[in-house]
Amino acid sequence: MLLKIPQVLNKAQVAAGKELLLAADWADGNVTAGYQSAQAKHNLQLPESSREAKQLGDMVLQALAVNKLFMSAALPLKIFPPLFNCYQGGQSFGVHVDNAIRQVLGTPVKVRTDLSMTLFFSEPDEYDGGELVIEDTFGAHKVKLAAGDMVLYPSTSLHKVTPVTRGRRLASFFWLQSMVASDEKRSLLFDMDMAIQSLRQQVADSQEIVQLTGVYHNLLRQWAQT
Ligand code: NI
Numbered sequence: 001m002l003l004k005i006p007q008v009l010n011k012a013q014v015a016a017g018k019e020l021l022l023a024a025d026w027a028d029g030n031v032t033a034g035y036q037s038a039q040a041k042h043n044l045q046l047p048e049s050s051r052e053a054k055q056l057g058d059m060v061l062q063a064l065a066v067n068k069l070f071m072s073a074a075l076p077l078k079i080f081p082p083l084f085n086c087y088q089g090g091q092s093f094g095v096h097v098d099n100a101i102r103q104v105l106g107t108p109v110k111v112r113t114d115l116s117m118t119l120f121f122s123e124p125d126e127y128d129g130g131e132l133v134i135e136d137t138f139g140a141h142k143v144k145l146a147a148g149d150m151v152l153y154p155s156t157s158l159h160k161v162t163p164v165t166r167g168r169r170l171a172s173f174f175w176l177q178s179m180v181a182s183d184e185k186r187s188l189l190f191d192m193d194m195a196i197q198s199l200r201q202q203v204a205d206s207q208e209i210v211q212l213t214g215v216y217h218n219l220l221r222q223w224a225q226t
Contacts, residue, residue, distance in 0.1 A: 001187045002134060002141055002153045003073050008063050008119055009148040017056050018121050018147075021084060021170050024052040029085055029093075040094030040160070046084040048105045057082035060119060060172055072193045073152055075179045075186060077226060080104060080111045082119070082174040087130055092163040095135075098155045102175055113155040113175035114183070120171050123147045127167030134159045154183045179224040189223070192216050 009017065026044040033041045046053040060082045064070050080102050087093075102111045118132055124144050132143040132151065135158045143151045153159070155175060180186040196212050203209070 001073065001183060001190065002136065002143075002151065002157075003069075004143070004145060005067065005070050005073075005150045005152060006146075007148050008067055008070070008150045009060070011148065013059060013063070014121055014147045017059065018170060020052050020056055021046070021086070021121060024050060024084075026086060032083065034099045037093075037096040037098075040096050042091045043093060043161075044086040044088075044091070048081070048083065053084055054081070056084065056172070057174075060174075070150075070152070073186075073190045074115055074176055075189070075220075075224070076176045077179045078109065078111045078177040080113075080175045082117075082172045084121075084170070084172050086168060086170050087161060087164040088127075088168040090163050090165060092129075093161040095158050095160040097158055098175065100155075111175060112177045112181070114178040114181055114186075115152055115176050116155045116157075116159075116173070117150055117152055117175070118143070118171050118173050119150040120145045120147050120169075122168060122170045127169045128165045129162045130164040130169035131162045132159060133162060156183070179226055180220070181225065182223070185219075185223050189216065189220060192219075 024046055027047050029041050029043040029045040030038045031045060061079060081104060098113050098116055100113060102113055123146060134141045134143060134153050145151060178186055180189065193216060196209060196216060199209055
């Protein structure tokens with residue numbers, strides 16, 4: 001499932017984030033790349049240990065914790081601390097797949113990457129190129145969202161970022177381990193949750209809605225690992 005989540009951050013949060021990002025010290029993006037992706041990766045990144053990455057990452061995580069659409073779609077168990085990157089002057093990231101396991105810096109915590117996220121800090125008209133292109137069985141999807149919006153997609157997908165030929169593309173990127181590892185099962189649960197919530201808007205709580213809610217939780221109970 002590829003899902004766009006609008007307005008994870010509001011405009012004031014985006015503006016504050018951009019100010020912090022523009023003043024930060026950037027490093028070569030290859031610090032977190034695996035062997036294959038290092039050949040393809042040409043961008044800048046905030047070091048994982050940087051104060052700005054920690055401060056902004058906490059803002060992103062707090063926003064996600066109260067985002068119902070994100071919670072329903074991702075069913076997160078562990079979220080890797082958000083990282084931040086910058087593409088400018090023709091920089092790009094060729095086609096690659098993200099590493100399956102990520103260790104959180106300075107801790108024994110390992111995160112299996114079930115879902116990948118990109119949260120945009122630059123508006124689409126601030127740069128040319130810089131599309132995130134995600135491949136799945138239905139073809140290639142180009143993603144370039146408004147600042148504050150985020151895309152969620154399976155980490156199993158091949159993906160790339162096309163060259164930024166004008167301006168600067170600032171974004172946050174990170175991964176999470178879901179309570180439900182299977183993208184197929186997680187998608188079924190998400191569809192069911194959305195349908196139940198929509199039904200609840202249309203009719204007052206009925207016996208059928210209670211039953212369907214029970215089925216949702218009983219499926220989650222069977223499929224979740226915590
Ligand atoms: Ni990637």
